[in-house]
Amino acid sequence: MGDHKDLTNEFAVDKIKDLAEDIKTCMLCTYKEEKLQSRPMSVQKIDELGQLWFLSDTNSSQNAEIILNPTVELFFAAPQDKFLTLHGTARVLYDKDIIKELYDPIVKVWMPGGEDDPRLSVIKVVPEDGYYWNNKHGKMVAIAKMATALVTGKTMDDGIEGELKL
Secondary structure, eight states: OOEEOOEEHHHHHHHHHHHHHHHOEEEEEEEETTEEEEEEEEOOEEOTTOOEEEEEETTSHHHHHHHHOOEEEEEEEETTTEEEEEEEEEEEEOOHHHHHHHOOGGGGGTOTTGGGOTTEEEEEEEEEEEEEEEESSOHHHHHHHHHHHHHHOOOOOOEEEEEEEO
């Protein structure tokens, strides 16, 4: 078993930024009645408070579900290396200045009208807590240690994990 280190406040924000900015894409999960609804979303920004910002279609299921129930879950994963789960509250915003700040040309694949597309909106997620797992020495060392553990039968866990509280 790896090391355990819970993080709070600015240390939790730093861990969220470290993992989420590197992984970039997560499964954004909303609730439709009692069922979890998941879809991949790319984080456009993580601010100094650890809030995550996404661009979204105003007519999307995630927007409709957030308006009815703002509770969301975010799941990030980079296999054998980094994992992050966050629980929080989301809001749908229609602020054109924020859209312009977050806009990336790749979004044009989904929103052909560009940053002025009238269907473009923002999802802001304010995380309350979460959990992280990552390796102390990076992916290559983790893979080498896993291979050694398979051959020797000895546990060689290089991980560190803990709760995040904001």
